[in-house]
Amino acid sequence: MAHRGDDDEGGAREPAPRKLEQLPKAHLHLHFTGSMRHATLLELAERDGLHLPDALVEDWPPQLSAADEKGWFRFQRLYDVARSVLRTEDDVRRLVREAAEDDARDGGVWLEIQVDPSGYAARFGGITPFTDLVLDAVATASREVGIGMAVVIAANRTRHPLDARTLARLAAQYAGRGVVGFGLSNDERRGRTQDFAPAFAIAERAGLLLVPHGGELLGAPSARTCVEDLHADRLGHGIRSVExxxxxxxxxxxxxxxxxxxxxxxxxxxxxxPTSVPLPELLAAGATVALGADDPLLFGSRLAGQYATMRAAHELDDAQLAELARGSVRASAAPESEKSGWLGEIDAWLGG
Structure with missing residues (x-):
């Protein structure tokens, strides 16, 4: 009997697909609270006697849709509930360390974690003390876990553009000290993206990467606005620019x-x-693509899972997966010397 993968004459067996967890990759789209392990969420909620909705307990991961305002409100409510379990400095440090560990386990060599400090300021003494805490936690986790890490400070589209300017100035103060980028998140259908241009100008003058969300819920026009008015270096999502x-x-x-x-x-x-996600079209056009997990706490899939999902959905070969990993490294804010080494490791993965 021929073994699985053998030809009809019992000849050479096709090589098994390379392990995605061994493919070096950078993670450029991971939200702070959304990076939390589900088990950690349950443990912290039990510690403080907090009631979690069924969607975050026995029905996890939740069934979500953002096709309308009601769907996005439900998604945001679950995110806010999850954020409420972070009550101490040790909780913050644990979240950051576990995010680093999870990425390292998935082959991550560099992680840029995105956070809006204003969402945590009330409990941690203000946006500056909280930012200091996160940056110290990131530095510690990076050193102890052995993965490069940095922070992207993000403003919230649903708040006033003046709040975004405050956060942009905060990000600028920490440029070169652990903060590498400035973003804009939350529901694309809220607010006017153009109104956030002054905040992005502050970040641009500070030399930060400009990484707003766009081209997801509102399609290509929102991506265009991010490119033209916010001078985006990267687009959070950006998937519907293909349209x-x-x-x-x-x-x-x-x-x-x-x-x-x-x-x-x-x-x-x-x-x-997954087969409808137009990743092949983006790659065929020559776009640089970095796969990200967004909010594993709510979507149930981490970094390597994104590669596995796209491999299965689009029958990507290992050369294509390696090119995705290269794109993630090249688009990152990591030091050039580190990038060169990681690109060599990706080549080794492909040739091994």
């Missing part, structure tokens, strides 16, 4: 990387299933 060929061509020409999070795209109803 505007001229915009996609511009993105490729300008080297704007796309932080594609396929599992969350499907969970939020942007696409019906």
């Amino acid at each position: 505007d060929p001229r915009l996609l061509e511009r993105i490729v020409e300008q080297g704007v990387a796309l932080e594609v999070c396929p599992v969350s795209n499907v969970a939020l109803g942007v696409y019906s299933d």
Whole structure:
């Protein structure tokens, strides 16, 4: 009997797919609270006697859709509930360390974790003390776990643009001291993206990477606004830029990387299933793509899971997966000397 993978004559067996957890990769799209382990959420809630909704307990991961305002409100409510379990400095340090451990286990060599300090300021003494705490936790976890780490400070689209300027100035103060980028998150359908341009100008003058969310819920026009008005270096998601060929061509020409999070795209109803996520079209156009997990706490899939999902959905070969990993490294804020070493390790993974 021929073994599985043998040809009809009992000849050479096709090589097994390489292990994705061994593929070096950078993680550029991971939200702070959303990085929390589910088990940690349950443990911290039990410690303080906090009641969690069923969607975060026995029905986890929750069934989500952001196709309308009600769906996004439910998603945001679950995120806010999860954030409420972070009550002490040790909780914050634990979250950061576990995020580092999880990425390292998935082959991550560099992690940029995104946080809006204003969402935690009331409990931790203000945006500056909280930022200090996060940066110290990141430095400690990076050193002890052995993974490169940095912070992206993000403003909230649902708040006033003046609040975003405050956060941009905060980010600028920490440029070169652990903060590498400035972002804009939450529901794309809220607020006017153009109104946040002054905040991004502050971050741009400080030399930070500009990484707003766009091109997901509102499609290609929101991605265009991020590129034209906010001068985006990377687009959080950016997946629906594929719907505007001229915009996609511009993105490729300008080297704007796309932080594609396929599992969350499907969970939020942007696409019906993984095979509908237009990753092959982006790659065929020459776009730089970095796969990200977005919010594993709510979507149930971490970094290597994004690669596995796209491998299965689009029958990606190992050369294509390696190129995705290269794109993530090149688009990161990691030191160039580190990038060179990691790119060599990716080549070794592919040739091994």
